[in-house]
Amino acid sequence: MARTDEKKERIIRVALSLFGQAGYDGTTVEEIAQKAEIAKGTVYLYYTSKDAIYRDLIVEAGKARRAYLSQSPREDGNVRLALARLITQELRFARAEKLYYRLLSSTDRNEGSEFSEEIRRIRREFLTELIELIRVGMLRGAIREGNPVLLGQLLAGMVRGAYQMLEENSSLTVDQIVLSILDLLWRGWAVS
Amino acid sequence: MARTDEKKERIIRVALSLFGQAGYDGTTVEEIAQKAEIAKGTVYLYYTSKDAIYRDLIVEAGKARRAYLSQSPREDGNVRLALARLITQELRFARAEKLYYRLLSSTDRNEGSEFSEEIRRIRREFLTELIELIRVGMLRGAIREGNPVLLGQLLAGMVRGAYQMLEENSSLTVDQIVLSILDLLWRGWAVS
């Protein structure tokens, strides 16, 4: 089992890197096997298909993200702080686990109806958390009344935009960006 | 001649739909031909390659979007109004030309370095316009000083989020969503 899992581990590690760089169709099983230093056939001892690897990766990516997000406890009394932590963790995750993040954001292989509800759920976890916090904020009077789903979608979009920013302009830190976002949310950008 | 253009039209129309649903690699030329009710070889009378169809579609999508965006004149004295119009038009475009919008938003075939600068430029046109307007707003004192590129990315992300919202919750109108965005931008969401 130890041995076994080590090889399976190597396969997804490599697959993650390749899918992340070249996309699903741009990656061949041959390449995965080569970079994992095993034979092509061996891949099929651990995964039933190329697709199965991809699906497993998304599940893994979900877990990895959850590991980050769970460090921003929801039961915090202060919604603003809680949101700050949540977004910070999402961006830290995106930066540290770029490949996972890309997998979760990618539209690659998204549309094919073969993709399970489970995977769609994983992809939306962050959004769901945001919406929940916004709901709480409204209940507590910290956030003006409004449509929490809409606001959640807007905020999730902002975070995606923030990630783009991080990717292209490495001079900004995650904290600076998060501050900008919170400032925008609480004060708006109008003068005075 | 008339015939010719009608058939070319059918090809891209069908290709747009298929690329939009299944992505570039998930779509075959055979499928395009079948749905267009022509023979496979006929596709190549109108396009030199599958790739050429895709590129043409992106250029078309760029034009279609520009047709919408150009209806929100930049030289308006009021930045808030100008932004409202710009975003409204983007969302109208996204809603009316869903397939074009998806093509432009898709990360498909983005990673492969083979894609020209031209296409990347088309994909970013909306963002560029946003940043420009934000710059103007700052110059005029309508928007607090800040990093216009960052704010542009955040706003572009919000608009992507808004589109998600429209897709999933048809009870909201574009105008309502745009109002929410502007409200958020100018006042923030804090209570009073």
Added chain:
Amino acid sequence: MARTDEKKERIIRVALSLFGQAGYDGTTVEEIAQKAEIAKGTVYLYYTSKDAIYRDLIVEAGKARRAYLSQSPREDGNVRLALARLITQELRFARAEKLYYRLLSSTDRNEGSEFSEEIRRIRREFLTELIELIRVGMLRGAIREGNPVLLGQLLAGMVRGAYQMLEENSSLTVDQIVLSILDLLWRGWAVS
């Protein structure tokens, strides 16, 4: 008929040039039509197939060569002179009608069993003439007894070699080469 033949003429003219340069498979009917400034379909009004054009060209090439060779009358009393004329005419033909000559020498599409006896006959006409002259020479005591077919093949080969020479080294004239060949035939290349 005048009109008709003029177009048919254009087609083989162009086909000759293209087949000669790029070979049978390297030439498309489309190219032939374009260079002949007619529509692709029109080609099929004059020829039943691409192959038919090729076959016609070989027949034409045979006629063109015969036009040259017929200027070296066989009934000449002097075999050496007759041979000189025959070879000279072959080389003049090869030089002046390079494309025809290439078509006749080409192994392209030679092996496919579909090629008729007729065409094989055309391809060997020059050889046949050589053998005939050699036979006459032997009868008249001008050429030592021997196997005329073998000598004919050897001589035909020499002429092919002579053509190569002309192609690659334009400083030699046909007459010089023919003299060398005849000298070799009658005296050999031994010293004194």
Added chain:
Amino acid sequence: MARTDEKKERIIRVALSLFGQAGYDGTTVEEIAQKAEIAKGTVYLYYTSKDAIYRDLIVEAGKARRAYLSQSPREDGNVRLALARLITQELRFARAEKLYYRLLSSTDRNEGSEFSEEIRRIRREFLTELIELIRVGMLRGAIREGNPVLLGQLLAGMVRGAYQMLEENSSLTVDQIVLSILDLLWRGWAVS
């Protein structure tokens, strides 16, 4: 491994036969695979492309010919004898390795500029050897002064003609033909 080389061997063997009969374009990879009793895809495990098979074959043919020619040592004191051996070996090669010989003589794929200098060189090796020997013969006074390149081309042509003879008239032996050629070269065919 043993298996591997045996299969690769089967592929070129079959390809040689097919290219020799039908030419490059007249042969399909499918046919090669079928006659080799393997799947089409398997061909690509051993060769990167159809072209690569062809190139390999020409290189092989070159080696095979060299194996024959190298048995006619150049440093022989007697040029006539050396030439006799060289031509004998060329004809033996042509007879024993008919398919290789055809590949080397074929004009197929010669015109397309894509073919490397290397391959042209292989195709001309025999000619080059002939010219060299003729040069030596002239230096030693065994052959009358003349243009060695021209004489080489003529002689190479004679050998091609000799091969034709062998193909069509199996009653003649290589030795008889070589004797005829040498006789012609040294004495000419004039009576006495």
Added chain:
DNA sequence: AATGAATGAGCGTTCATTCAT
């Protein structure tokens, strides 16, 4: 007679998957 748009069989090549060892 002339067109050229349309066809579709066939090409060379790739690659996820299988299976004998």
Added chain:
DNA sequence: CATGAATGAACGCTCATTCAT
């Protein structure tokens, strides 16, 4: 368990031929 040779369906693309106009 592991291998990697073998498979064959499927791909993008070409082009000789047909046919409606």
